[in-house]
Amino acid sequence: MSDLPDITIGHWTDRDAATGCTVVLCPNGVLAAVDVRGGAPGTRETDLLRPGNVIDRVHALVLSGGSAYGLDAAGGVMRWLEERGQGRDVSPDHEAPVLVPIVPAAVIFDLSIGRADVRPDADAGYAACEAAGPGEIEVGTVGAGAGATVGKALGPERSLKGGVGSASERTDSGITVAAVVVVNAFGEVVDPDSGRVVAGPRGDEPGTFDRTLEIMRKEPLLPPFAVEANSTIGVVATDAVLTQEQALRLAIAGQAGLARTIVPAHTIVDGDTIFALATGTNDTETDILQLAALATRAVERAIVNGVEAATGLAGVPSAREWAREGQ
Amino acid sequence: MSDLPDITIGHWTDRDAATGCTVVLCPNGVLAAVDVRGGAPGTRETDLLRPGNVIDRVHALVLSGGSAYGLDAAGGVMRWLEERGQGRDVSPDHEAPVLVPIVPAAVIFDLSIGRADVRPDADAGYAACEAAGPGEIEVGTVGAGAGATVGKALGPERSLKGGVGSASERTDSGITVAAVVVVNAFGEVVDPDSGRVVAGPRGDEPGTFDRTLEIMRKEPLLPPFAVEANSTIGVVATDAVLTQEQALRLAIAGQAGLARTIVPAHTIVDGDTIFALATGTNDTETDILQLAALATRAVERAIVNGVEAATGLAGVPSAREWAREGQ
Numbered sequence: 088m089s090d091l092p093d094i095t096i097g098h099w100t101d102r103d104a105a106t107g108c109t110v111v112l113c114p115n116g117v118l119a120a121v122d123v124r125g126g127a128p129g130t131r132e133t134d135l136l137r138p139g140n141v142i143d144r145v146h147a148l149v150l151s152g153g154s155a156y157g158l159d160a161a162g163g164v165m166r167w168l169e170e171r172g173q174g175r176d177v178s179p180d181h182e183a184p185v186l187v188p189i190v191p192a193a194v195i196f197d198l199s200i201g202r203a204d205v206r207p208d209a210d211a212g213y214a215a216c217e218a219a220g221p222g223e224i225e226v227g228t229v230g231a232g233a234g235a236t237v238g239k240a241l242g243p244e245r246s247l248k249g250g251v252g253s254a255s256e257r258t259d260s261g262i263t264v265a266a267v268v269v270v271n272a273f274g275e276v277v278d279p280d281s282g283r284v285v286a287g288p289r290g291d292e293p294g295t296f297d298r299t300l301e302i303m304r305k306e307p308l309l310p311p312f313a314v315e316a317n318s319t320i321g322v323v324a325t326d327a328v329l330t331q332e333q334a335l336r337l338a339i340a341g342q343a344g345l346a347r348t349i350v351p352a353h354t355i356v357d358g359d360t361i362f363a364l365a366t367g368t369n370d371t372e373t374d375i376l377q378l379a380a381l382a383t384r385a386v387e388r389a390i391v392n393g394v395e396a397a398t399g400l401a402g403v404p405s406a407r408e409w410a411r412e413g414q
Numbered sequence: 415m416s417d418l419p420d421i422t423i424g425h426w427t428d429r430d431a432a433t434g435c436t437v438v439l440c441p442n443g444v445l446a447a448v449d450v451r452g453g454a455p456g457t458r459e460t461d462l463l464r465p466g467n468v469i470d471r472v473h474a475l476v477l478s479g480g481s482a483y484g485l486d487a488a489g490g491v492m493r494w495l496e497e498r499g500q501g502r503d504v505s506p507d508h509e510a511p512v513l514v515p516i517v518p519a520a521v522i523f524d525l526s527i528g529r530a531d532v533r534p535d536a537d538a539g540y541a542a543c544e545a546a547g548p549g550e551i552e553v554g555t556v557g558a559g560a561g562a563t564v565g566k567a568l569g570p571e572r573s574l575k576g577g578v579g580s581a582s583e584r585t586d587s588g589i590t591v592a593a594v595v596v597v598n599a600f601g602e603v604v605d606p607d608s609g610r611v612v613a614g615p616r617g618d619e620p621g622t623f624d625r626t627l628e629i630m631r632k633e634p635l636l637p638p639f640a641v642e643a644n645s646t647i648g649v650v651a652t653d654a655v656l657t658q659e660q661a662l663r664l665a666i667a668g669q670a671g672l673a674r675t676i677v678p679a680h681t682i683v684d685g686d687t688i689f690a691l692a693t694g695t696n697d698t699e700t701d702i703l704q705l706a707a708l709a710t711r712a713v714e715r716a717i718v719n720g721v722e723a724a725t726g727l728a729g730v731p732s733a734r735e736w737a738r739e740g741q
Contacts, residue, residue, distance in 0.1 A: 126663055259632045273703075279674070280609045300707055305586045309701030336453055336682055343679045346670035347606070351707040353670050355663055374636030376600075380627055380678040 088224060090255045090263040091324050093117070093366045097219025098230030098251070099160075099211045105201020105401040108151035108160040109230035109251060109269065110215040111322050111364070114173040116144040118365045120334035121191060124342045127316040128358030131158045132191035136331075142189055143331040146173050147216070148362050149192035150231040150269050150320050153206030157194040157231075163212030164190045193360040195271040196316040197234025199243050201401040207231075224253040224267060227396035228405075231320070235271035236403055237349075237394060239317065240302040241288040248405040249276075249286075249319075252393020256381040260371045264378055266341065266385035268321030270393040272349045273356050275299045276406075279347040279387050286394045286406035294413010299350060309355070318358035319345055321389065323382045329365035333375040337363035340379035344386030361386070415551060417582045417590045418651050420444070420693045424546025425557030425578070426487075426538045432528020432728040435478035435487040436557035436578060436596065437542040438649050438691070441500040443471040445692045447661035448518060451669045454643040455685030458485045459518035463658075469516055470658040473500050474543075475689050476519035477558040477596050477647050480533030484558075488519040490539030520687040522598040523643040524561025526570050528728040534558075551580040551594060554723035555732075558647070562598035563730055564676075564721060566644065567629040568615040575732040576603075576613075576646075579720020583708040587698045591705055593668065593712035595648030597720040599676045600683050602626045603733075606674040606714050613721045613733035621740010626677060636682070645685035646672055648716065650709045656692035660702040664690035667706035671713030688713070 088094045093113060100107035120143075121136045131149075135142045147164045151157030165188045168174055174186030198206075215230070226232075227250040235249030249270035256264045270276065275287030275296065287296035302308075323341040341361035346352040353359050363382075397405040404412075415421045420440060427434035447470075448463045458476075462469045474491045478484030492515045495501055501513030525533075542557070553559075554577040562576030576597035583591045597603065602614030602623065614623035629635075650668040668688035673679040680686050690709075724732040731739075 124666065126666075256631075278609075279606065282605075282607045282609055300711055303704045303707045304583075307699060307701040307704045309703045339451065339453075339680050340678065343673035346673035346710075347677070350674075351667065351670065351703075351710050353666050354706060355702050372634060374634040375682050376636045376678075377630045377634045379681060380630045383673075383678050384627055 088265045090265050091326055093368060094324055095219040095221055096224050097215040098225060099215040100229050100233045101205055104205035105234040106152035106197050106207060107230045107233035108207035108211050108215050110164050110219060111148040112219045114146050114168055116146055118143055118329060118331060118334055119145040120331050120338050120363045122338035122342055123360045124353045125318055125357035125359035126355035128360055129155045129194040130360060131161050138331050138335055145191055146188040147190045148322055149190060149212060151194045151207045152197040152231050152234045154194055154196045154198050156206035158192050159209050160207045160212030161190045161192040163209030164216055167213050167216040193320040195235060195269055195318045195320060200234050200236060200403055226251050226253050226392060228398045228400050231269040235269055237270060237272045238275045238287040239273050240299040245289045246403060247286040247409055248397040248399055248403050250393045250397035252389040254385050254388030254392055256385045262327050262369055262371050262373050264325045264381040264385050266321060266323045266389040268386060268389040268393055270319050270390050271317050272319050273317045273354050274349045274351045276348060276390060276394045277350055278391055285391055289409060294410050316358055317356055319349060320360045322362045322364060324364040325378055326366050326369035327373050327378055328367040328370055334363040334365050336375050336379050337382045340382040341386045344383040348387045348390040415592045417592050418653055420695060421651055422546040422548055423551050424542040425552060426542040427556050427560045428532055431532035432561040433479035433524050433534060434557045434560035435534035435538050435542050437491050437546060438475040439546045441473050441495055443473055445470055445658060445661055446472040447658050447665050447690045449665035449669055450687045451680045452645055452684035452686035453682035455687055456482045456521040457687060458488055465658050465662055472518055473515040474517045475649055476517060476539060478521045478534045479524040479558050479561045481521055481523045481525055483533035484521040485519050486536050487534045487539030488517045490536030491517045491543055494540050494543040520647040522562060522596055522645045522647060527561050527730055553578050553580050553719060555725045555727050558596040562596055564597060564599045565602045565614040566600050567626040572616045573730060574613040574736055575724040575726055575730050577720045577724035579716040581712050581715030581719055583712045589654045589696055589698050589700050591652045591708040591712050593648060593650045593716040595713060595716040595720055597646050597717050598644055599646050600644045600681050601676045601678045603675060603717060603721045604677055605718055612718055616736060621737050643685055644683055646676060647687045649689045649691060651691040652705055653693045653696035654700050654705055655694040655697055661690040661692050663702050663706050664709045667709040668713040671710040675714045675717040
């Protein structure tokens with residue numbers, strides 16, 4: 088992440104299959120926490136991050152398409168890290184290191200667009216590591232966002248493209264709170280500053296949206312969606328010095344940003360999951376109240392960014408393309 | 415609640431001390447769940463509501479001022495229920511009933527306004543039961559909302575009054591989702607439909623607000639607030655038939671409404687807690703995806719209602735009074 092040089096991000100994208108994965112690399116090990124809020128999560132290595140459990144540092148995080156299959160991408164990331172001598176040394180005497188990289192992961196459901204039989208695997212995770220580097224994060228229809236969609240209350244055929252979004256906030260004292268989010272939601276995306284719908288279920292007229300809540304008020308929707316999970320997943324990262332309990336609050340604050348921007352959020356058909364990372368390289372005084380407020384804001388902006396940066400794929404138009412049709 | 419006749423609500427208010435409590439009565443026992451999201455909660459009998467634990471029905475819920483002291487109000491509610499033969503029968507043979515009413519509770523911190531030495535006690539809880547009845551819920555500076563305040567990033571002296579708010583949503587098929595919320599937040603209250611600030615930290619000019627996020631970006635705020643918790647607490651209730659797992663999702667959806675309306679939400683100095691109740695008296699087909707979307711909306715509207723209905727007390731003006739000063 089360009090504002091957090093200890094963290095690099097890489098994508099692997101299969102545009103033909105409309106899927107991909109994104110790795111957030113912090114090979115030296117960074118304090119982490121996670122908050123799972125949706126009712127249909129797909130995750131790996133999240134229980135070990137619970138405060139009080141023994142592990143509190145990770146070497147990478149994986150965000151992936153491919154539904155539960157995509158969790159395999161973490162295996163490729165582990166291999167890439169092990170080959171580079173990174174991981175938790177679990178050898179008894181530390182003379183012959185036995186390295187276990189800690190690589191939690193969360194996935195989105197994207198099997199309903201593009202090809203369902205091609206999913207990010209271990210090689211895809213490895214390739215995402217190879218692609219990781221410093222500088223600006225590539226956003227939009229890329230990596231784990233390649234098959235992401237939003238606004239599905241009228242069915243997938245009225246949805247719009249989601250994608251990977253990124254945003255960064257900074258305290259006046261120079262502490263950074265950055266977010267990268269894969270936006271793939273049952274709900275619509277609204278700009279919380281204005282209430283404007285950025286991407287919702289496509290209305291009958293080009294460029295228009297139907298409102299999700301009013302669609303849902305009419306009748307129960309669950310049966311057609313029961314088998315199809317969605318999930319917005321992401322990472323909030325800071326250079327501040329935090330405890331794991333504080334990092335968990337940063338993740339909780341990130342979920343508040345998700346709830347402010349995706350309506351409805353945290354549903355039974357979303358597996359909304361936010362990881363928090365704290366590199367601890369900036370010892371400027373702060374508190375978790377300050378950083379959490381910025382984390383909420385960073386996630387809001389990252390979600391709007393992800394949808395606005397998306398481009399159409401596999402027959403699903405982007406919000407920008409849909410707006411142009413209405414002009 | 416006027417749209418849910420099986421549930422009645424009563425307030426006990428001490429305007430001199432600027433505190434009070436609110437009881438949500440469902441004496442025949444109603445399915446319940448709870449979601450605690452803030453970092454500084456004050457609760458009683460919430461662990462027993464966790465899905466998988468043995469208890470899933472409650473006979474009342476208590477929302478109270480008085481910080482942790484206010485949890486005593488639940489004792490008075492238990493006494494009132496026991497006297498009326500209501501509660502869970504724990505006698506071995508059910509011949510001589512031994513009744514234990516299940517009365518979970520959550521509190522807000524209101525000791526910094528009015529009198530700190532007067533807190534809702536068991537008698538206050540009993541009095542709130544006596545006051546409970548059908549019809550419209552009294553909202554604003556009443557009951558547990560008597561000492562509620564919001565918008566505290568510039569300190570309590572720049573805050574505005576919070577209060578009790580209520581709102582009800584309905585599916586086209588006739589299922590109700592109603593919310594009653596005690597709005598007492600560190601953050602500012604915004605209208606999520608427009609982004610408009612309804613009540614935030616008072617600005618230098620009458621009728622204006624400073625924006626909480628920009629105040630917080632300037633410097634850490636925690637020390638002066640560390641000892642002073644806030645907390646928005648409430649109940650989302652429906653007449654639908656739900657499982658306890660579904661009721662928990664209703665509470666989670668209510669928290670999303672809280673996050674959309676209070677910024678920042680779920681902070682380390684808030685004990686944001688939402689209970690869900692499902693009376694099961696309306697067997698119209700629905701699903702939790704539909705009801706949860708309405709629950710989010712009901713909580714949003716209840717929070718805005720609580721702040722707009724509030725009147726000034728103990729030197730803290732209401733949002734309406736502050737707006738008038740700017741005219």
